Amino acid sequence: MASLHLPPLRSASGCVRLPGSKSISNRMLLLAALAQGATEIRDLLDSDDTRVMLAALQKVGVGVTALGGGAWRVQGCGGVFPVKDAELFMGNAGTAIRPLTAALALSGGHYRLSGVPRMHERPIGDLVDGLLQIGADVRYAGNPGFPPLTIHPAIVKLAAPIRLRGDVSSQFLTALLMALPLSGVEAVIEMTTELISRPYVEITLNLMARFGVKVEREGWQRFTIAAGQGYRSPGLLHVEGDASAASYFLAAGAIGGGPVRVEGVGRDSIQGDVRFAEALAAMGARIEWGAQHIEARAPVSGKLKAFDLDLNHIPDAAMTLAVAALFADGRCLLRNIGSWRVKETDRIAAMATELRKLGAIVEEGADWLAVTCPRSGIPGTQSGAAPTLVPNCAIDTYDDHRIAMCFSLAALGGVPLTINDPACVNKTFPDYFDAFAEITAPVIAIDGPSASGKGTVAERVAAALGYHYLDSGSLYRLTALAALRADLALDDETGVAALAAGLPASFSGGRILLADDDVTDAIRTEEISAGASKVAALPAVRAALLARQRAYRRFPGLVADGRDMGSVVFPTAGAKLFLTASAEARAERRYKQLIAKGMPANMHALLQDLQERDARDAQRSVAPLRHCDDADLVDTTEMNIEAAVAAVMSIVQRSPL
Ligand code: DC
Numbered sequence: 001m002a003s004l005h006l007p008p009l010r011s012a013s014g015c016v017r018l019p020g021s022k023s024i025s026n027r028m029l030l031l032a033a034l035a036q037g038a039t040e041i042r043d044l045l046d047s048d049d050t051r052v053m054l055a056a057l058q059k060v061g062v063g064v065t066a067l068g069g070g071a072w073r074v075q076g077c078g079g080v081f082p083v084k085d086a087e088l089f090m091g092n093a094g095t096a097i098r099p100l101t102a103a104l105a106l107s108g109g110h111y112r113l114s115g116v117p118r119m120h121e122r123p124i125g126d127l128v129d130g131l132l133q134i135g136a137d138v139r140y141a142g143n144p145g146f147p148p149l150t151i152h153p154a155i156v157k158l159a160a161p162i163r164l165r166g167d168v169s170s171q172f173l174t175a176l177l178m179a180l181p182l183s184g185v186e187a188v189i190e191m192t193t194e195l196i197s198r199p200y201v202e203i204t205l206n207l208m209a210r211f212g213v214k215v216e217r218e219g220w221q222r223f224t225i226a227a228g229q230g231y232r233s234p235g236l237l238h239v240e241g242d243a244s245a246a247s248y249f250l251a252a253g254a255i256g257g258g259p260v261r262v263e264g265v266g267r268d269s270i271q272g273d274v275r276f277a278e279a280l281a282a283m284g285a286r287i288e289w290g291a292q293h294i295e296a297r298a299p300v301s302g303k304l305k306a307f308d309l310d311l312n313h314i315p316d317a318a319m320t321l322a323v324a325a326l327f328a329d330g331r332c333l334l335r336n337i338g339s340w341r342v343k344e345t346d347r348i349a350a351m352a353t354e355l356r357k358l359g360a361i362v363e364e365g366a367d368w369l370a371v372t373c374p375r376s377g378i379p380g381t382q383s384g385a386a387p388t389l390v391p392n393c394a395i396d397t398y399d400d401h402r403i404a405m406c407f408s409l410a411a412l413g414g415v416p417l418t419i420n421d422p423a424c425v426n427k428t429f430p431d432y433f434d435a436f437a438e439i440t441a442p443v444i445a446i447d448g449p450s451a452s453g454k455g456t457v458a459e460r461v462a463a464a465l466g467y468h469y470l471d472s473g474s475l476y477r478l479t480a481l482a483a484l485r486a487d488l489a490l491d492d493e494t495g496v497a498a499l500a501a502g503l504p505a506s507f508s509g510g511r512i513l514l515a516d517d518d519v520t521d522a523i524r525t526e527e528i529s530a531g532a533s534k535v536a537a538l539p540a541v542r543a544a545l546l547a548r549q550r551a552y553r554r555f556p557g558l559v560a561d562g563r564d565m566g567s568v569v570f571p572t573a574g575a576k577l578f579l580t581a582s583a584e585a586r587a588e589r590r591y592k593q594l595i596a597k598g599m600p601a602n603m604h605a606l607l608q609d610l611q612e613r614d615a616r617d618a619q620r621s622v623a624p625l626r627h628c629d630d631a632d633l634v635d636t637t638e639m640n641i642e643a644a645v646a647a648v649m650s651i652v653q654r655s656p657l
Helices: 022-034 048-059 094-105 117-121 126-132 171-183 198-210 244-253 272-282 318-326 336-342 347-357 399-412 424-429 433-440 454-465 472-485 495-499 524-534 539-552 565-569 585-594 603-619 641-653
Strands: 003-004 011-018 038-042 063-068 070-073 085-089 112-114 138-140 149-152 162-164 186-192 216-219 222-225 236-238 258-263 286-289 293-296 308-310 332-337 362-364 369-372 374-379 385-387 391-397 419-420 443-447 468-471 505-508 511-513 558-562 575-580 632-635
Touching: 003 347, 011 198, 011 244, 011 575, 022 038, 022 070, 022 117, 022 198, 048 063, 048 085, 048 424, 094 112, 094 126, 094 149, 112 641, 117 336, 117 369, 117 419, 117 632, 126 138, 126 162, 126 171, 138 186, 162 171, 171 198, 171 222, 186 369, 198 216, 198 244, 198 272, 244 258, 244 318, 244 399, 244 433, 272 293, 272 318, 286 511, 318 347, 318 369, 318 524, 336 347, 347 362, 347 369, 347 391, 391 399, 399 419, 399 424, 399 433, 399 511, 424 433, 443 505, 443 565, 454 468, 454 558, 454 641, 468 472, 472 495, 472 505, 472 511, 472 524, 472 558, 472 641, 495 539, 524 603, 524 641, 539 565, 558 565, 585 603, 632 641
Parallel strands: 011 258, 038 236, 085 112, 162 186, 308 332, 391 419, 443 558, 443 575, 468 558, 575 632
Antiparallel strands: 003 419, 038 070, 063 070, 112 149, 138 149, 186 222, 216 222, 258 293, 286 293, 332 369, 362 369, 374 385, 505 511
């Protein structure tokens, strides 16, 4: 896809399960490869940068096996890579090329490391200087100071401390720290400059400790690895959710009302980027911390405050703040972010250019950025006065995943926006835009009893708006059909819920498929209607179908129909309607439908059946059918379909979608 069009967005709420952390995934992979023994790593990030690391490890002879479900088994090589001669392509993955260069330089083989053109513009000279001081043979195959590199066998001597710069990238220190235990002798690193991005070094030290290697640290100046330490597999490890990725959703919650909850990182996280939440709090956002989650809402006042912050400790998440600055009430100053200049692109220049397209006033310096957004003063977004953003901007992304992700937030200013080359998010978060849509895409929830006309009305409203359509009842019907076909009793809650969780259902061109079987008509029989009502009363079945229903929330928007769309599945829907009609009118509609299809029908039996089903749907303990206070009532007893659609459209048009 060359570009992605985002519709104007006005609110954000919901819950996101984060993908695994890139920083932790790539460090764990390398440490597991260098260790004695096998390591199972769960929840590993699946993205371009981790694939680069996995492919490189395989090429140098490390056994890595996918176990399914994000779990991998790495057979450690005890510090000796079996393959002694290899060409390695590192893409644009800084977290792969830097530590691998150091580890390979100490492992006595011939290797060549290269990457995409931008990788050949990203500095690595400080690391190479550090390695040369201990006698490693690392050479520039292109421009001095930059990849590509060649590595050759050499006798490494660790007599004196290694003197290393830390003001360009903390990854050089990380790379040396991870590789030096391979020498078996005492190693000392002394920093010759200030060390930037320190929380990333803390991740390194934390993970090295889990593999049995302790580093003595004197401030951020001097690091000592005592002799005789080697990596040993801890057996099983879990990768935390990505705290940098969390920043987009938390910012969305702060800008678009919230609450938005991210799951997978929290107060126990070892990633420095969780402190992004503190920066949002400084802007007035309401933040709630759990051990494994963080939740963000807009300030009570509705207005985000301007800020002046040193962001050296959260360089990646700081980009998200630069876009959040569009929604603040004044000039926002981002200080001490010089490392932006040598990342995937020159991020200071790129952010300035793209923010200006949106109408912001941007000032930039060697290591700072200031953002001021003109404001209309008209209440628009949930965070108060709307910024006056230029609509229909095309944001360029410079092959930088973080630019694509953070600029999606600008659509919350209520302007349509285009993101060019959105696939660059594959570097760290291939499903980013789906996850973003799940908390921001407009939703129209239409609840009501059976035969109230809500299915037909919802489908027509969706077509008129160009929105997606979710017929949630069909998921319960499909579950009942699948259960009957599998000879499961319909009150076998655990069995039916397991089936619902893995339902091989798909919807295409108006047809409904169960695996490859077209069951469009089979799920409409009276037997399945009664069965659906029974399985729908089981709490575990409802829970199993919840995430699946929420995944239908996509751009440009969703019309969802069912019993609990507004009350449970999409409680923050921008428009909520309750469509109903008298039982007699609904029984008559069903009667006419059946007769039209040439099927036998009995008015009295239909009415009785409908009343029984209404009672069951309304009385069940979970998600009972009810007219919520915040839903607009549409009684269709006296309306035909056209009149019902018109009534719904007029409510939708005055709703804050
Ligand atoms: O709307 P429908 O008749 O196709 O729904 C089939 C059954 O599923 C019905 O008994 C109610 C139940 N259902 C539910 O409990 N919650 C929903 N969101 C949708 C349907």
